[in-house]
Amino acid sequence: MNLIGTKWKPLVLFHLLEGGLRSGVLQKKIPGISNKMFTQTVRELEKDGLLSRKVYPVVPPKVEYKLSKRGESLEVVLRGLDKWGLEDVGS
């Protein structure tokens, strides 16, 4: 829980299960997250080796995030959480 126990980390990781995403796209998939928390969250995930951050030296800037192997190993848990969240609605 020290690695993924925050309000946003599971969400960020979950949205990357289907593949890498550009910074802006990923952020848009997470309604309500502030710019600050987004950056902070991905930075910590990167530091913990759960995802990788690739910067393209172009203009305008382009940054892509994708899961690392370690991050992918969380797939079962993430999908489990998602499934639970869906099925649990209303119970």
Added chain:
Amino acid sequence: MNLIGTKWKPLVLFHLLEGGLRSGVLQKKIPGISNKMFTQTVRELEKDGLLSRKVYPVVPPKVEYKLSKRGESLEVVLRGLDKWGLEDVGS
């Protein structure tokens, strides 16, 4: 994540997967948790219907906690987290 997204909730629920436990026993299974957080955590879990709290009118007091059906539905996620935590050591 609003339901289980705290430092202790997943741990409490996880230790109840094998069956109900007395308050003291359950608390001992969670090293580092303060008395206050333990009570607060189980209270919230009870309020959210993830576990039930049964008080035996005896002396000394005896209280048992066990998962509700809703709580049991989290088994996949909890075991997944546990498994991940174990396998992830050192990676």
Added chain:
DNA sequence: CTGTATCCTAGATGATACTG
């Protein structure tokens, strides 16, 4: 477009002492 820097508040968590 992406990321950083501040300021600020609410809530989470701890330590301790106390009650039935």
Added chain:
DNA sequence: CAGTATCATCTAGGATACAG
């Protein structure tokens, strides 16, 4: 044994403005 109450602290999180 189980739980409550209080005080103190730390950090997550949000709003906003700015920078490369």
